[in-house]
Amino acid sequence: MTCTVSASGLSLSFGRTRALDDVSLRLTPGVTGLLGPNGAGKTTLLRVLATAVPPDRGAFTVLGHDPGSARGRQEVRRRLGYLPQTPGFHPGFTAFEFVDYVAVLKEMTGRAARHREVRRVLEEVGLGEVRGRKIKKLSGGMRQRVALAAALVGDPRFLVLDEPTVGLDPEQRMRFRELIAGAGETRTVLLSTHQTEDVAMLCHRVVVMAAGAVRFDGTPAELTARAAGRVWSSRTRDAGAKAGWRTGDGSFRNVGDPPEGAEPVEPTLEDGYLLVLDGAGVDAEVAA
Ligand SMILES: Nc1ncnc2c1ncn2[C@@H]1O[C@H](COP(=O)(O)OP(=O)(O)OP(=O)(O)O)[C@@H](O)[C@H]1O
Numbered sequence: 001m002t003c004t005v006s007a008s009g010l011s012l013s014f015g016r017t018r019a020l021d022d023v024s025l026r027l028t029p030g031v032t033g034l035l036g037p038n039g040a041g042k043t044t045l046l047r048v049l050a051t052a053v054p055p056d057r058g059a060f061t062v063l064g065h066d067p068g069s070a071r072g073r074q075e076v077r078r079r080l081g082y083l084p085q086t087p088g089f090h091p092g093f094t095a096f097e098f099v100d101y102v103a104v105l106k107e108m109t110g111r112a113a114r115h116r117e118v119r120r121v122l123e124e125v126g127l128g129e130v131r132g133r134k135i136k137k138l139s140g141g142m143r144q145r146v147a148l149a150a151a152l153v154g155d156p157r158f159l160v161l162d163e164p165t166v167g168l169d170p171e172q173r174m175r176f177r178e179l180i181a182g183a184g185e186t187r188t189v190l191l192s193t194h195q196t197e198d199v200a201m202l203c204h205r206v207v208v209m210a211a212g213a214v215r216f217d218g219t220p221a222e223l224t225a226r227a228a229g230r231v232w233s234s235r236t237r238d239a240g241a242k243a244g245w246r247t248g249d250g251s252f253r254n255v256g257d258p259p260e261g262a263e264p265v266e267p268t269l270e271d272g273y274l275l276v277l278d279g280a281g282v283d284a285e286v287a288a
Pocket residue numbers: 014017018019036037038039040041042043044045
């Protein structure tokens with residue numbers, strides 16, 4: 001399959017913190033989930049790929065363009081949609097004005113065509129009716145959709161989404177998932193999230209990071225399979241479990257190395273994720 005993004009040996013430090021440590025990655029069309037505990041380096045990787053900050057070492061291309069040069073950076077930005085962790089809204093802007101402002105930054109200079117495109121993306125995210133409303137008057141979920149519309153304006157081939165479902169209620173999250181899945185039908189989407197269900201439901205591929213490095217890169221089914229035979233239930237907390245918690249029915253769900261005769265339980269993607277983090281020397285319970 002066509003490879004949209006190809007990165008090799010990306011490293012970036014902030015003082016003594018190695019936020020990215022020799023990250024290599026190839027992204028293809030569809031939605032790739034990026035999981036990892038707080039401070040794993042997810043936002044830093046997204047900012048590097050979105051050309052917001054250059055790496056100290058390593059290189060990458062987006063659709064064959066190398067952002068190492070000013071010209072290449074411009075070409076990459078033309079093909080990129082970025083939803084940052086904290087979108088910088090001007091609260092006095094209406095939804096239309098904000099997306100239009102982003103469209104201007106994306107060099108869409110023809111006014112009529114630009115306005116058509118702004119209306120199109122606001123319709124796409126279901127905000128056509130409220131496009132004239134001030135952003136400060138919109139709900140959190142609607143604001144996130146404004147940010148997604150801004151990322152989608154100009155129909156970029158590569159979408160970088162940093163925790164877009166954070167703070168949304170279950171209904172809004174489901175709606176957002178539908179939008180991201182739709183975007184991933186024709187584009188390459190890199191989605192950073194703490195929600196393992198987002199990954200299980202949306203992604204064709206998942207990358208797990210810890211301490212700046214890639215710890216897993218494969219399909220959601222492969223990540224889940226990491227926990228096959230390593231999840232079991234018991235009446236009391238099992239001392240041998242790497243992670244364990246009491247469930248609603250009073251039994252304990254344990255993840256780790258089961259004792260002899262343990263009652264196995266069907267693993268989930270989250271179980272596989274916890275075990276990958278445990279192998280990376282990260283406290284799985286804290287990371288969860
Ligand atoms: N601008 C910065 N200046 C100094 N340190 C930074 C900066 N940006 C990130 N870091 C550090 O780099 C490491 C990786 O941070 P990053 O925000 O990329 O992690 P993350 O996986 O996105 O975390 P979270 O899930 O909490 O958003 C952390 O230790 C963080 O404190």
